[in-house]
Amino acid sequence: MPVSQTDLEIALKNVLNVSHLEITDTSSGCGENYSIVIVSASFEGKTTLARHRLVNELLKDQIAQMHAFSQKTYTPKQWSDLQAKEAADATMT
Known part of the structure; x- marks a missing residue:
């Protein structure tokens, strides 16, 4: 039975303090392979x-x-630092 993006989103947002979530099938x-990026204050200190x-x-x-699942997890500060670095890199090219 395929897993829906909505099921993943609900499961994560019901427990974690999610400030940013990207779910990619x-x-x-077909719902068998997912990659997620999740930003949450719940990750602080972990x-x-x-x-x-x-x-x-x-x-x-x-x-x-699922057949495959990958994740990238960030704290809000790590995420904002990453976004700033990517923006700076983009202006250099």
Whole structure:
């Protein structure tokens, strides 16, 4: 049974304080492969591994139905720093 982007969004937003979320179906719409970028204050003070474990636990039922799942997790400060760096890099080219 395919997993919908809406199911993933609801599962994450119901538990985490999400300030930015990008969910990409990398399986051409069949719902078997997803890549997510999630920004949350809930990640403050946690290592990348701890963040990924938290997300994996929240989405364990959905991930069990997928072929592939990848995630990038950021705190709000890390996200704003990344956005500023990307903007600066874009003006240099």
